[in-house]
Amino acid sequence: MATADSGTGRDWAVAGGPTVLALALGVFPLAVLFVESIGPGLGTENYARAVSPLYRGALSYSIGVGVAVTVVCLAIAYPVTFWLAHRCPARYRLAGLVALTLPLWLNYVVLNYAWVWILARGGIVNRLLVGTGLLAEPLDLLYTQVSTGIGFVYIYLPYVILTMYVSMERLDYRLLEAARDLGATNWRVFRDIVVPQTLPGAAAATLVVYARIAGAYATPEILGSPGNVMIARLVVDAFQGYANYGFAAALSFVFLCLVLAGFVVGAAFPRVRRELRGW
Amino acid sequence: MSALTVDGLSKSFGDETAVSDVSLTLEGGEFFSLIGPSGCGKTTTLRMLGGLSSPDSGTVRLDGRDVTALPARQRATNMVFQDLVLFPHMTVAENIGYGLARSGVTGPERAQQVTEVLSLVGLKGFESRDPNSLSGGQQQRVALARALVNDPAVLLLDEPLASLDRALREEMQSEFRRIQRNSGTTFLYVTHDQESAMSMSDRIGVMRDGEVVDRGAPRRLYNQPRTRFVAEFLGDATVLTGTVRERGAGTVVVETGAGDVTAEQLDRDPTVGEQATVAVRPETVRLDGGSITGEVIDTAYKGFYAEATVACGGAELVVRRERQATLPDGGEPGTGPLFSVGETVTLSVERAVVVANGDG
Ligand SMILES: Nc1ncnc2c1ncn2[C@@H]1O[C@H](COP(=O)(O)OP(=O)(O)O)[C@@H](O)[C@H]1O
Ligand SMILES: [Mg+2]
Numbered sequence: 001m002a003t004a005d006s007g008t009g010r011d012w013a014v015a016g017g018p019t020v021l022a023l024a025l026g027v028f029p030l031a032v033l034f035v036e037s038i039g040p041g042l043g044t045e046n047y048a049r050a051v052s053p054l055y056r057g058a059l060s061y062s063i064g065v066g067v068a069v070t071v072v073c074l075a076i077a078y079p080v081t082f083w084l085a086h087r088c089p090a091r092y093r094l095a096g097l098v099a100l101t102l103p104l105w106l107n108y109v110v111l112n113y114a115w116v117w118i119l120a121r122g123g124i125v126n127r128l129l130v131g132t133g134l135l136a137e138p139l140d141l142l143y144t145q146v147s148t149g150i151g152f153v154y155i156y157l158p159y160v161i162l163t164m165y166v167s168m169e170r171l172d173y174r175l176l177e178a179a180r181d182l183g184a185t186n187w188r189v190f191r192d193i194v195v196p197q198t199l200p201g202a203a204a205a206t207l208v209v210y211a212r213i214a215g216a217y218a219t220p221e222i223l224g225s226p227g228n229v230m231i232a233r234l235v236v237d238a239f240q241g242y243a244n245y246g247f248a249a250a251l252s253f254v255f256l257c258l259v260l261a262g263f264v265v266g267a268a269f270p271r272v273r274r275e276l277r278g279w
Numbered sequence: 280m281s282a283l284t285v286d287g288l289s290k291s292f293g294d295e296t297a298v299s300d301v302s303l304t305l306e307g308g309e310f311f312s313l314i315g316p317s318g319c320g321k322t323t324t325l326r327m328l329g330g331l332s333s334p335d336s337g338t339v340r341l342d343g344r345d346v347t348a349l350p351a352r353q354r355a356t357n358m359v360f361q362d363l364v365l366f367p368h369m370t371v372a373e374n375i376g377y378g379l380a381r382s383g384v385t386g387p388e389r390a391q392q393v394t395e396v397l398s399l400v401g402l403k404g405f406e407s408r409d410p411n412s413l414s415g416g417q418q419q420r421v422a423l424a425r426a427l428v429n430d431p432a433v434l435l436l437d438e439p440l441a442s443l444d445r446a447l448r449e450e451m452q453s454e455f456r457r458i459q460r461n462s463g464t465t466f467l468y469v470t471h472d473q474e475s476a477m478s479m480s481d482r483i484g485v486m487r488d489g490e491v492v493d494r495g496a497p498r499r500l501y502n503q504p505r506t507r508f509v510a511e512f513l514g515d516a517t518v519l520t521g522t523v524r525e526r527g528a529g530t531v532v533v534e535t536g537a538g539d540v541t542a543e544q545l546d547r548d549p550t551v552g553e554q555a556t557v558a559v560r561p562e563t564v565r566l567d568g569g570s571i572t573g574e575v576i577d578t579a580y581k582g583f584y585a586e587a588t589v590a591c592g593g594a595e596l597v598v599r600r601e602r603q604a605t606l607p608d609g610g611e612p613g614t615g616p617l618f619s620v621g622e623t624v625t626l627s628v629e630r631a632v633v634v635a636n637g638d639g
Contacts (some may be wrong), residue, residue, distance in 0.1 A: 003492075122335075174360060175364055175366060177360075179366075181329055181351045181356075181357060181426075182381055182425070182426075184381055192377075193366065197368065198365075
């Protein structure tokens with residue numbers, strides 16, 4: 001068919017340019033980075049150093065933080081988005097969603113510093129605790145794993161909520177009633193209906209935030225303890241501190257492989273795979 | 280003891296009353312239909328019986344036990360939903376076994392019961408199928424099996440056949456009736472389709488604006504409707520109004536716009552000179568040169584019979600004429616009009632009943 005042919009030709013022309021641009025933007029810097037990491041003489045010494053025990057600790061700690069914060073965000077987002085999509089009166093829904101995702105529109109460095117003011121020894125939390133007599137001495141909340149965790153959850157929760165909300169809204173409430181009618185307790189309804197039906201949303205949310213948390217720079221810098229070094233800090237040090245671009249690139253690639261490995265492990269669960277295929 | 284006793288059930292949404300003082304009694308093994316036009320409160324009633332929504336007042340008893348305060352999962356009722364709502368991420372067997380699993384029936388025993396109910400609903404060997412890949416009628420059967428397998432005291436069905444085409448709906452109706460007989464389960468079937476309710480049910484309750492206005496066996500409701508609403512909703516009764524002229528033994532003669540009509544008075548007792556409303560079924564109007572003369576104003580072809588609307592002195596009557604296998608002149612059946620607009624016909628009303636007019 002002539003029309004189909006010319007249509008296909010036009011489709012190629014329309015999609016071709018942007019596709020090439022997207023590939024160039026996505027792949028080209030990675031290719032440069034990779035060449036740098038094995039240079040100058042096709043060596044592997046940069047990689048050998050990147051997986052040495054010193055860096056291995058920071059890599060696994062970063063991945064661990066990524067997983068833990070993602071899990072906490074999901075644990076909070078599930079009930080919140082369920083309530084918003086199925087319990088909250090329709091006229092307050094949009095306002096609720098906007099309020100919960102407000103931090104998305106603020107600069108994230110500022111968001112981190114907000115928690116410095118809140119958690120410092122002379123900050124709001126400590127003044128409240130000491131002022132009400134609950135504590136005699138202010139707590140050291142800032143520059144700990146607790147403050148880092150709070151900062152991470154605060155910054156990434158809105159993304160998780162937004163992504164999960166789309167899934168929750170699509171969840172057919174009548175399925176929950178059918179399960180209850182067949183004798184399911186609230187916990188069984190959650191396990192047997194809500195989770196399987198919203199798994200695409202949870203998977204999407206994980207894709208969006210997990211790697212960004214594991215590779216985050218600002219939050220651990222501003223809120224974290226110097227003893228818990230995350231991988232982004234080491235990459236920055238290699239680039240700026242001692243201008244070892246090859247090593248910085250190798251470290252980035254090792255990190256990328258670990259992140260991808262995390263997704264592969266996730267996709268190994270048949271149910272997750274089935275949900276991902278459904279997209 | 281009755282399987283289900285409902286007493287004074289009411290529910291409002293805001294200032295709109297959805298269900299008002301509904302009382303019902305269902306005997307064990309009975310097929311009871313609740314019928315009424317869209318929006319009359321059928322679904323709301325059913326949801327309160329199943330525990331998915333709580334009444335403002337009234338009580339629900341199952342096998343004599345007050346369950347009004349119990350949530351759905353603790354009630355011995357199961358629901359077949361209007362849109363089925365099968366669990367899309369589970370196989371047919373997982374869907375059907377879900378209720379059994381929740382009540383603690385384990386592996387092999389559960390598989391056994393699922394297999395049995397699948398063969399009862401005519402889906403032998405469908406255990407591992409994906410419900411999304413089944414036809415409408417098959418999904419219907421799965422939805423029925425999923426509820427039926429739990430052996431509920433009362434099975435609640437909310438217009439489960441409304442979305443099917445006519446042929447499939449009729450097939451499923453007789454299937455439902457067969458399955459109900461074989462399983463001995465008490466069915467409470469909700470529909471706005473009076474025809475299917477009449478063909479399936481042991482008894483029918485007619486709802487209007489949140490109230491049950493009449494109940495009884497299909498024949499009783501059809502032949503002796505107590506109200507104008509029931510007469511018109513069940514079948515195509517024509518309603519005439521007039522003045523009572525004479526009283527006989529259990530009958531009255533009502534002078535209507537169309538002429539004098541003799542009507543059974545049932546449980547009403549109108550006195551001479553009073554206004555009365557009578558309901559007339561088309562099949563009891565005879566085209567026999569009787570005392571009523573009228574002019575055909577509309578005709579409809581209905582297959583094996585033809586129908587005419589006849590204007591007779593300010594009133595309208597509907598009359599039917601059956602097509603015969605062979606016509607007296609030896610012509611083809613189904614050729615030529617049986618009625619034509621403008622034609623004058625003479626009629627008599629063979630049977631009519633006095634009904635309550637107005638909202639009752
Ligand atoms: N959740 C609800 N909120 C507000 N009004 C409702 C709700 N459910 C039903 N209604 C109203 O109650 C009346 C009865 O509805 P329903 O029981 O669904 O009727 P039916 O099933 O007979 O069509 C309708 O007027 C409907 O608008
Ligand atoms: Mg309904």
